[in-house]
Amino acid sequence: MRRKSFNRREKLQYLSLVLPGLLLFTIGLILPMFLSFSYSLTSWDGMSAAKPFIGFKNYARFFTDPFAGQAWIFTFKFTFWNTIIQNVFALLFAIALNSAIKGKKIYRTVFFIPCLISAIIVGFIWLRMFINILPALNRFLGTNINFLLFGSGKTVLAGLLLANNWQWIGYWMLIYLAALQSIPGELYEAANIDGATTLGKFRHITIPLLAPAFTICIVGITTGSLKVYELLVTSTWGGPGRASTSIIYYIYNTAISGRQYGYGSAMSIVLVLVLFLVALVQLGFLRKKEVQL
């Protein structure tokens, strides 16, 4: 009897350890999900007491809203190119820094520092680079290169990709580098004895053993890019026109400046679902590859 009550007390104590975190997490993240869904069924403006129920109209509207469509297209394009460029360069840099070159620490520091800078600052840095600093280079060199990447709808994506990749390549490079360094050297030695080529070693040893790192980097870059917002606040303001309005940027404008809280909520629910699906599909696909190899 005594032991049982002691166990129970102990269990309550363990429970008290998990409860504060659980409570905060519920209020801060799970409750917003449910609130978001309930608001998404209304045409609430975010201010007034009345929250007129309109069913799924916000979701239907979402499919016919050309601005929302544009925001999704921009976000997907941005995500697609980011995933490719960042993965390729991060992996290439990691392989280079894993070779016998000198001064690895210096290179690592140079590539990594941009990711410690807030995206707000990165946006401003590249805005000034494109508008003031690089064009001054034209005057100096006597050339006529168009550096105003944020100025036109055709080049704004390239400009943002440049800024965002400058910031994040070093971060993902570090993950690939850590994975590369965890591959035991004997594997390569054995392959050397078997007379494997450099390319063969890369294909049959490096790539398969990097599979977990691929999963992390691909999922991380994709979901991160789908959430792009801060970079735009100080660089393009979603423009020119609406050419670089990301989905979070659009939700922000619609719900807060446009006072369409219900519609904004519906879009954030859709965004959560898209992020959830993308992560799940990628994880499922990439994890399967990991097992196969």
Next chain:
Amino acid sequence: MRGSNGNAFFKGKKPLPAENPAPGAAEKYTLGTGMIQVLMTLAALLFAAPVFIILNYSFKTVRELYLSNPLALPESFQLGNYISAFKKLDLLTTFTNTFIYTAVTVVVLVMLCGASSWAIARCKNRFFKFSYIYFLLGIFIPHQALFLQIYMIGFRTGLINTRLGVILMYIATGMSFGVFLMTSFMTTVPVELEEAAKIDGCSVYRTYFFIVLPLLKPAIATLTILQAFQIWNDYLMASLFISSQELRTLTLAMQMLFSQQSSDYTTAMAAIIISVLPVAILFISMQKYFVKGMTVGALKG
């Protein structure tokens, strides 16, 4: 028995080399490596260029900005831009605020995540298993996508424009990753120590604070690094929760400054250097731990 089995198992294998070199580390410096060195140097120069340009401009006067050669060094290294950036950023206040938000959040988050993960790892009944999966949901629900409702909850509870509100929100959104990281680390913590403590009459809380927390050091370091930078650089959530001058963070002040300084951007350049310098120094001086923490955290996540 176990020990002898282990030895027998290893007997057939060739002994491991004393050092486990990374692939390539054993390679010699060849023509190919030299070419890689050149290419990487070029890439590094391109990466570092914006920082040097900003540094250069931060010492220039407005007159030089428009008249002199963009690549030329400033005529005289003036600190005027730094002084005006210091004032315009309200640096003492914003820096202190950002530091308080980051430090308090990280300390509380580490405590809560450690406690939750430990309870989840030790109590294997249904409730705790459910809690774990429930926490993991948060990794898939990005808080950035729910900023409107998080703001609404802050508004209803009167936590908008309070220090507590910002901190609670950062803790709530950081729980998931922390619990995930620490629970996967918990398997490496020996149960024997805790059992010994229990026999000696240690309560659950004492065991957690004096036995478990010290054993979690690597996971704590990782979580601290990853969360600290996220909070330090956060803009979206801070901009929703804070509008008052006395409570704003460094990034909020930077954003304000950037929107004001469009023609005379030398002050903004100095502000960038001021805001990046502490972070860069911290990274360079603690690179070893930092890199380890970043990669461990990411590889587990």
